[in-house]
Amino acid sequence: MLPGPFHPRRTSQAAGRVAALVAAALCATLLTGPAQPAGAAPPEAPAAAAHDQARWAKARAFALHQLAATDRHLARGRYPVTAHPDVPWRTEGSSSWMAGFFPGQLWLAYEATGNPTWAARARARQRDLRWRRFDTSTHDLGFVMLDSFGQASRLTGDPRARRVVLDSAASLASRWVPVAHTLRSWQGPPGQVTVIVDNMVNLELLFWGADHGGPAAWREMALEHALTTRDQLVRPDGSTWHAVRFDEQTGERVWRGNIGGARDDSTWARGQAWAVYGYTVAYRETGDPRMLEVARRTARFALSHLPADGVPYWDYAVPVTRRTPRDSSAGAVLASALLELGAIDPDAGLRARYRRAGLHTLRTLTGPRFSAQGSGSRSVLLHGRASPRTPDAGTVYGDYYLLEALQRAQLVPSTRRALRVVRAGASRAAAHHPGRAVLDHSATSRWSASWRAGAAAAALRLDLGRVRRVSGVSVAFWQGDARATRLRILTSVTGRRWSVARTVVSSGGSSAQETYDVPDRRARFVRLIGLGGSAGRRIDLTTVRVRG
Numbered sequence: 001m002l003p004g005p006f007h008p009r010r011t012s013q014a015a016g017r018v019a020a021l022v023a024a025a026l027c028a029t030l031l032t033g034p035a036q037p038a039g040a041a042p043p044e045a046p047a048a049a050a051h052d053q054a055r056w057a058k059a060r061a062f063a064l065h066q067l068a069a070t071d072r073h074l075a076r077g078r079y080p081v082t083a084h085p086d087v088p089w090r091t092e093g094s095s096s097w098m099a100g101f102f103p104g105q106l107w108l109a110y111e112a113t114g115n116p117t118w119a120a121r122a123r124a125r126q127r128d129l130r131w132r133r134f135d136t137s138t139h140d141l142g143f144v145m146l147d148s149f150g151q152a153s154r155l156t157g158d159p160r161a162r163r164v165v166l167d168s169a170a171s172l173a174s175r176w177v178p179v180a181h182t183l184r185s186w187q188g189p190p191g192q193v194t195v196i197v198d199n200m201v202n203l204e205l206l207f208w209g210a211d212h213g214g215p216a217a218w219r220e221m222a223l224e225h226a227l228t229t230r231d232q233l234v235r236p237d238g239s240t241w242h243a244v245r246f247d248e249q250t251g252e253r254v255w256r257g258n259i260g261g262a263r264d265d266s267t268w269a270r271g272q273a274w275a276v277y278g279y280t281v282a283y284r285e286t287g288d289p290r291m292l293e294v295a296r297r298t299a300r301f302a303l304s305h306l307p308a309d310g311v312p313y314w315d316y317a318v319p320v321t322r323r324t325p326r327d328s329s330a331g332a333v334l335a336s337a338l339l340e341l342g343a344i345d346p347d348a349g350l351r352a353r354y355r356r357a358g359l360h361t362l363r364t365l366t367g368p369r370f371s372a373q374g375s376g377s378r379s380v381l382l383h384g385r386a387s388p389r390t391p392d393a394g395t396v397y398g399d400y401y402l403l404e405a406l407q408r409a410q411l412v413p414s415t416r417r418a419l420r421v422v423r424a425g426a427s428r429a430a431a432h433h434p435g436r437a438v439l440d441h442s443a444t445s446r447w448s449a450s451w452r453a454g455a456a457a458a459a460l461r462l463d464l465g466r467v468r469r470v471s472g473v474s475v476a477f478w479q480g481d482a483r484a485t486r487l488r489i490l491t492s493v494t495g496r497r498w499s500v501a502r503t504v505v506s507s508g509g510s511s512a513q514e515t516y517d518v519p520d521r522r523a524r525f526v527r528l529i530g531l532g533g534s535a536g537r538r539i540d541l542t543t544v545r546v547r548g
């Protein structure tokens, strides 16, 4: 069946939530004060945290060393896939589902260091992937295009990269199968549509597209796909099946089980990690409590079935002996997902639990058992499991998610001093969406704004007067103890090209300031875009501080 037009089946709680923050024009607002670390991530014991930070810095330095060596030796148009000690990377061409991870790591290295050499390497490596934006033969476009061109757009504001990502989102959306309420993953046996849990991770491309000028229906489509995956592939205890097949004519389920895992009733470890990751992103991008529920449920299953060191065996149900293979890639995906969930879950206790667990797994992955340091392998991690039929190996995706997790581990609420904001006002885009905006001088500075669906570009813009180091943003929300708000933080040196620093969700449990760290960067301008929240179409900020 050909993909058809998209008609949402379920009432979407996200409908109308994509909206604009319309800020009042504010002049010469002075926002200073003592640092108040709070909210976004739980505090860690200072000595342990300092020890960990040194460990992450060392692990990242090794990852960057490996990346540079791989870049030196890799032929143009080839992409690393798996690695073994003392053997060069096995590579694939640009049509591989894994082709985005190497340029993606180069972009993460650029984000971590600010060194333009990494950006140049990333651009050179992603050039041969441009054609994939029109590749409608695969669901893997999120992995391939968001990790490469998507990061280029996020980190540099490059409009050509943005165009490529939008085209890619359109290609992914073309795989919508209305009768089954899902995006097609694999072609499947004749007359059937196959959906795999891995596809949850590609949804971010559709959320991104809907936020960057694509049709709002892409957001609905992604949400609906996530709900179908929840209903078909997530068990009540939070474990997952890997794959489900539907009849293409009727949409009825004809089979489900495991292609990646050990048995149909078992749980493939990487599939489980994709589920935790995908539902965490879906919650971050929609604020929909149904996504949060599945993120928590799948995380709970993983956390209650992991071995003591936090890195899963390749399947959660296989008998464990000394020879049972681990899957470090599943560990890296899971660690990254847990660190993100540990930053955005509205429940402070759960935030702390997820972050602790993510850091624990990360410590094991960066320790002697899994680190490739000294092994002769070109990968960063050892002991991944590309498929049940292939031997133990380093994997390019394990390395990608390890680097992402390291970046997330280093994000703790900034305690640096607040910078003076010399001017604050609505971004240019906001002028086109005037909405309702109030500035209340009586108690605190307060920006109230009503959303308008589709006007996501309107934003509050802060000018620091000159280029400064920026390490975080502290925000207090009016009635912040009663509602969670999603906020995107962007920075710019010139005010023309913007780089996305982070998307956050306020805890919904406090009216005090919450501090959201961002990877250290140089910027003169900071922009906050409201993306909706549990109170629907309103945003009210009482204080904003930019941390130095």
Ligand code: GLY
Binding pocket: 198, 270
């Ligand atoms: N399709 C992604 C994976 O094999 O994990």
